[in-house]
Amino acid sequence: MKSKILAILTLLVLSSCVVQQPVEEKPVQLQGSYKIGVMLPLTGDGAAYGLPEQRGVKIAIDEINAKGGINGRRLEGIYEDSKCNPKDGNAAAQKLVNIDKVKVIIGGACSGETLGASPITEANKVILISPSATNPDITKAGDFVFRTAPSDAYAGVVASDYAFKELQIKKAAVISESTDYAQGLRKVFKENFAKLGGEIAADETYNPEDTDFRTQVTKVKASNPDVVYIIPQSPAKGVLLAKQLKEAGVSQQLLTAEVIIGQRSIIKENSQELEGLIGIEPKFDDKRAKSAALLSKYKQTAKEEAQFPFFTAAAYDAAYLVADAIIKYGYDSEKIRDYLYSVKDYDGAAGKITIDENGDPIMEYSVRQARGGELVDLK
Numbered sequence: 225m226k227s228k229i230l231a232i233l234t235l236l237v238l239s240s241c242v243v244q245q246p247v248e249e250k251p252v253q254l255q256g257s258y259k260i261g262v263m264l265p266l267t268g269d270g271a272a273y274g275l276p277e278q279r280g281v282k283i284a285i286d287e288i289n290a291k292g293g294i295n296g297r298r299l300e301g302i303y304e305d306s307k308c309n310p311k312d313g314n315a316a317a318q319k320l321v322n323i324d325k326v327k328v329i330i331g332g333a334c335s336g337e338t339l340g341a342s343p344i345t346e347a348n349k350v351i352l353i354s355p356s357a358t359n360p361d362i363t364k365a366g367d368f369v370f371r372t373a374p375s376d377a378y379a380g381v382v383a384s385d386y387a388f389k390e391l392q393i394k395k396a397a398v399i400s401e402s403t404d405y406a407q408g409l410r411k412v413f414k415e416n417f418a419k420l421g422g423e424i425a426a427d428e429t430y431n432p433e434d435t436d437f438r439t440q441v442t443k444v445k446a447s448n449p450d451v452v453y454i455i456p457q458s459p460a461k462g463v464l465l466a467k468q469l470k471e472a473g474v475s476q477q478l479l480t481a482e483v484i485i486g487q488r489s490i491i492k493e494n495s496q497e498l499e500g501l502i503g504i505e506p507k508f509d510d511k512r513a514k515s516a517a518l519l520s521k522y523k524q525t526a527k528e529e530a531q532f533p534f535f536t537a538a539a540y541d542a543a544y545l546v547a548d549a550i551i552k553y554g555y556d557s558e559k560i561r562d563y564l565y566s567v568k569d570y571d572g573a574a575g576k577i578t579i580d581e582n583g584d585p586i587m588e589y590s591v592r593q594a595r596g597g598e599l600v601d602l603k
Contacts, residue, residue, distance in 0.1 A: 254293040257300040258555050260546060261320035263313065263331035263341065269458035270308030272487055273532045274333045276522075277355050277539035278303065280530075281330055283521055284543035294550050299543075302326065306337040308457070310404070313337025317344040317352075327351065327557040330542045333535070334457070335359030335404035342369050349557050353546065353564070355538035359408035363582045368557065370564050370583040372538040372545070372574060374506055376405070379481060380412025382589045383504045387451050387479055388420040390591075397426035397449035399440050399465060406455040409481055413453055425449040432457060437465055441472045451477045459487045467497045477502065485592055485599060487531045495597035502602065507588040508534040508575065518573040534574055541572035 262281050265274035281301060288299050302324050304316035313332050320326050321344055328351040332338040338357035345352040346366035353370040354362070360377040362369060387393045396417055400410040407429075414424050425447035428440035444452055452474060456462035462484035469478065478501045484490060485503030510519055510533055518540055522530045530536045545564065553559035570577040578586045592599040 254289065254298045255296055257298040258294055258550055259300045259302055259324060259326050260543075261304065261316075261324060261326040261329035261331070262301045263304045263306040263316040263320065263329055263337065264333045265308035265337065266303070266305040268307055269460050270334050272459050273356060273483075273535050274308070276526075276530055276532045276536045277333050279522060279526055280355070280518070280536040280539035281543045283518065283525065284540045284547075288543070288547050294547055299547060299550075301330075304331075306332045306334075306341070308332070308334035308337055308403075310336045310340030313340030314344060317341035317350075321345065321348050321350050327555055328353070328546050328560060330355065330539065330546070332357055335362060335408060338362055338369075339365060339404055342366055345369070351546070351557050351560050351564070353542045355542050356532075356535040357405070359404045360412065361404070361408065363584055367583075368561055370579065372542045372572070372577060372585055373535065374587045374589075375584050376409045376412055376481075379504055379506075379589065380409050381416045382591070383409075383453065383479060383481065384413045384417040384420065384422070386502075386504070386591055387453070388417060388422050391451065391477065393422070393450040393477070395423045395425050395448075395450045396453055397428070397444040397447050397451070398424060398453045398455070399428045399430070399437070399444060400455040401457045401461060402429050402431055403457045405483075406457055409455045413455075432461075435464060437468050438472070441468050441474065444469070445472055445474050449476055451479050453479045454484075455481055456483055459484050459490045463490060463494045463497055466494075466501065470497060479503070482506065482534070485594065486534065488529065488533070488599075489531055491594050491599060492597040495594070498594045499596070501594045503592055503594075503599075504589055505592065506534050506574075507590045508537065512573075512575070514571065514573045515575075537573035537575075541570070541574050541577060544572070545570065545577075 285299050306313040306316040333356045335357040338354050342365040356373045358376040360375050400406040426444045480503045482505035549560040549563040567579040591602045
């Protein structure tokens with residue numbers, strides 16, 4: 225009898241131990257993948273914003289996969305270096321469309337590579353969604369072309385309006401790089417400034433490979449403008465141009481776009497050369513919950529602050545918009561296209577996103593000035 229009781233007690237104890245043992249959580253097993261192309265400038269001057277955008281996309285993909293992927297499949301990014309120019313943008317798109325067979329491409333970062341890729345993506349009904357290509361011509365690039373950054377058709381107007389109405393400037397000079405991005409801004413600024421009643425005293429351009437701008441600077445100085453609007457393709461060229469203007473004794477107000485002021489470290493590291501510079505960029509609130517969470521994760525993974533926080537957030541949002549479309553409608557580019565056209569007040573890391581009938585987002589702008597190595601909001 226004692227032996228039976230002992231056996232029963234032993235069995236109960238063992239059963240209790242089994243019940244109390246914690247159950248190990250197994251990682252989500254995803255079968256197969258949805259491939260998306262990501263073409264951005266990963267080398268050269270354009271990498272200043274291409275690499276942060278790539279990290280933004282990667283963070284989004286990692287988050288999506290950690291939550292179970294898309295309908296049981298991984299989201300897989302295939303990365304290509306499109307080098308911020310039309311030729312390499314076209315080549316990257318050819319490879320992603322014809323060899324990798326993707327239905328969606330995030331990119332490019334630059335307007336030139338985006339315009340170089342768009343004929344390939346449009347002909348093959350592949351989605352092309354850029355986080356930072358802003359040339360107005362992209363609006364007309366096709367029904368499958370989208371952006372999560374606003375067109376320079378708005379940015380150039382904001383810049384010229386601010387110069388004429390707020391700074392009360394009637395005579396402007398322009399120095400721009402001969403790239404699709406810079407020339408798009410130049411065209412809009414000049415047209416709107418003239419429409420307001422202003423005069424373009426000088427209009428100078430330089431080639432992407434140039435590092436000596438003394439010829440352009442001399443002509444601008446001789447024109448005696450009230451403001452100089454500088455439009456580089458990359459932050460490095462912008463700093464060099466600002467430095468050579470100051471060395472030549474050009475003391476007039478410098479006005480620029482997001483390429484210079486968007487890279488926060490550039491303002492701090494070149495505070496003397498850029499002191500007083502006024503820049504126009506898409507409005508971005510880094511204190512919003514989704515924005516702050518992304519920037520915190522970026523810092524953890526990259527071991528540095530995001531240098532182009534808006535563009536990084538816009539790349540992150542592009543990946544999530546694509547994922548949402550695939551979840552709802554499958555890996556079908558025409559259905560993804562229709563979904564993107566229907567996006568209204570999407571709560572993204574870059575802010576609220578509404579996509580218009582041209583595939584462009586409707587967003588606000590900030591006017592900011594470099595003071596003591598920091599950016600101060602003016603309007």
